[in-house]
Amino acid sequence: MSGHPGDLLSAWLDGELVPAEAAAVASHVEVCAACAAERDEVDAGRAAVRRLPSLEPPPGVLWASPAVHLGDLLSACLDSEVDEDLLSGIEAHLAACPACAAEHDEVAWARAAVRRLPEVEAPAEALRPIWVGSAPSSRPPPPARVRPRQLVAAAAAAAAAAAGVLSLVGRPAPADPSRPSVASFVSQHSTSSPGPDAVSGLAPAALPVSFSR
Amino acid sequence: MRALRPLARSRLATVTLATLMVGLVTTPCRAGGDAEVLRRAQAASSRMAFVGTVVVRWVDGDGRQHEESMPVKGKGAELELGVGVKQPALTWSGGVGTTRTAPDPTVKYQVRAQPGPLVLGRPTTRVLLDLDGRLTEEAAVDDGSGLLLRRQVYDSRGDTVRVVEFTSLENLRPTGATAAHPRKGSWTVPSLDEVPRPFRAPDQLAGGYARLGAYRRGPAVQVLYGDGVRTLSVFSQLGEADPSDLPAGGERLVLGATQARRWTWAGGQVVTWSQRGTTITVVGDGPPAEVLAAARSVPEPSRLGVLARLRQASRSIVRRLV
Structure with missing residues (x-):
């Protein structure tokens, strides 16, 4: 056994462990000077990161990177909420990034679909109990006049939410990168082996892991 | 068989000579007797105290041979390996603990035990593991302590892929410990009863x-x-x-x-x-x-x-x- 919580220490500090795991890590840290020191270091690092000023990348630097995607900026762009400089950067990125271009088309399609929804008149009776319930002692106010625009906005919001969920769930989730720590796995496998004997089974694990073929 | 360079002639000659001296006569197989030597070796290192050196030789995927030697210190349930090699020493105290018992080796392998060669001057039992009629692994188990002194793994063509063996062994003595128990406060790897979806773990x-x-x-x-x-x-x-x-x-x-x-x-x-x-x-x-x-x-x-x-x-x- 490697003897220390490793990655779980950070997960513990982030409050991401289930209670049993958290308790196990906490009790270990109490008696293990090395892990206590590591906890202090991680804590200090987190505090230092919090103190960093927020930095904006220079305009134009990131647009060409395939690792950068537009996310909410697409929607802001379609709503004409971005300034000229930003818009030119977005257009440059869309020209170079098929994923964002496809997402841009999807969002544009969803907006158009919402705009095509028919206007619906809400029945006045449906809203009366709300008024009655909120002011039982007073005289009920006259039936609320619901503006069609409000209803359209509500329907549009619901449709947009549904479209958003469907677009996320209905297709394969985008590949969420994973970083398999192959060297750690080798070490964890070696030290968890129950046999056939501790010495010859474990000895290779004490050697530097070299990944030639 | 492609021999490992460090295992070459002199050692092979010693092994052969020792084998001839002891007499390569297969021990009559008692019910479970041959596999019993293996089971004894599985636990012996956690019951013994010793100081020694272990060498590991292996062949990588390109056919290149590698060799590393390291000190090993055993103290009952605790082992310390690799002090002085190119990465920090490994301290081991008993593995993760398993929820199910391992299969009997004889289900998969044909296990044969024979009088083995002298290793570091100590009489051994040689355990041969055959798979589908081919030798796939062999081990030399110390007759006195049960400690596994040498282990050699072969691929399906009979080429050696890995050898782990003691090249020195001192102060070998029993400690009385029967199993590895984690020390108070030592980290226990969280065990899972069920493997969470979407992962699958067949039996x-x-x-x-x-x-x-x-x-x-x-x-x-x-x-x-x-x-x-x-x-x-x-x-x-x-x-x-x-x-x-x-x-x-x-x-x-x-x-x-x-x-x-x-x-x-x-x-x-x-x-x-x-x-x-x-x-x-x-x-x-x-x-x-x-x-x-x-x-x-x-x-x-x-x-x-x-x-x-x-x-x-x-x-x-x-x-x-x-």
């Missing part, structure tokens, strides 16, 4: 590997398998691996419908591949073909449920933004 993998336990390893889940002699771990984690995050080198190969990468390390083989939004890494100490066959038998992860996909999509969006 058996190809090659007679039976499931022994499952553990949480940070973002990954480890499922440990054993065949009574060798072990193999399947590590699964969400997300597809970016090839640039994998170790350099390795061999590209096709595993079912997916591309995989395979590396050789001093203790065996590593195979990793991505499938259905997850990454699976198999680490095993068996010969290359055996580890690969077991990797091929790892079932595809389940399809992610709606909520899991939503979660993964949300994570992906957050990653794009930050």
Whole structure:
């Protein structure tokens, strides 16, 4: 056994462990000077990161990177909420990034679909109990006049939410990168082996892991 | 058979001479008797105190031979390996604990015990493991202490892929400890009763590997398998691996419908591949073909449920933004 919580220490500090795991890590840290020191270091690092000023990348630097995607900026762009400089950067990125271009088309399609929804008149009776319930002692106010625009906005919001969920769930989730720590796995496998004997089974694990073929 | 360079003539001559002197007569096989030597060796190192040196010799995927020597200190249930080699010493105190018992080695292997050669001047029993009629592994077990002094693994062509052996051994004495118990406050790897979806962990993998336990390893889940002699771990984690995050080198190969990468390390083989939004890494100490066959038998992860996909999509969006 490697003897220390490793990655779980950070997960513990982030409050991401289930209670049993958290308790196990906490009790270990109490008696293990090395892990206590590591906890202090991680804590200090987190505090230092919090103190960093927020930095904006220079305009134009990131647009060409395939690792950068537009996310909410697409929607802001379609709503004409971005300034000229930003818009030119977005257009440059869309020209170079098929994923964002496809997402841009999807969002544009969803907006158009919402705009095509028919206007619906809400029945006045449906809203009366709300008024009655909120002011039982007073005289009920006259039936609320619901503006069609409000209803359209509500329907549009619901449709947009549904479209958003469907677009996320209905297709394969985008590949969420994973970083398999192959060297750690080798070490964890070696030290968890129950046999056939501790010495010859474990000895290779004490050697530097070299990944030639 | 392609012999390992360090194992060459002088040692081979010594072994042969010692073998001839002792007499290579197979011990009559009692019921379970031959495998009993192996079982005794499995526990002996955790009951003995000793100081020694162990050498590991292995052949990588390109056929290159490697050799590393390291000091080993045993004190009952605790072992310290590798002080002075190129990475920090490894301290071991008993493994993760398994929820199921390993299969009897005789289910998979034909186990034969013979009087063995003298190793470091100590009489040994030579245990030969045959698989499908071919020698796949052999071990020399100290008659006095039960300690396994030498272990040699062969591939399916009969070539040696790894040798681990003591080259010095001093102060060998029993400590009275019968099993490895974690010290108070020592870290215990969280054990899992159920493997969370979408990962799957069948009771058996190809090659007679039976499931022994499952553990949480940070973002990954480890499922440990054993065949009574060798072990193999399947590590699964969400997300597809970016090839640039994998170790350099390795061999590209096709595993079912997916591309995989395979590396050789001093203790065996590593195979990793991505499938259905997850990454699976198999680490095993068996010969290359055996580890690969077991990797091929790892079932595809389940399809992610709606909520899991939503979660993964949300994570992906957050990653794009930050």
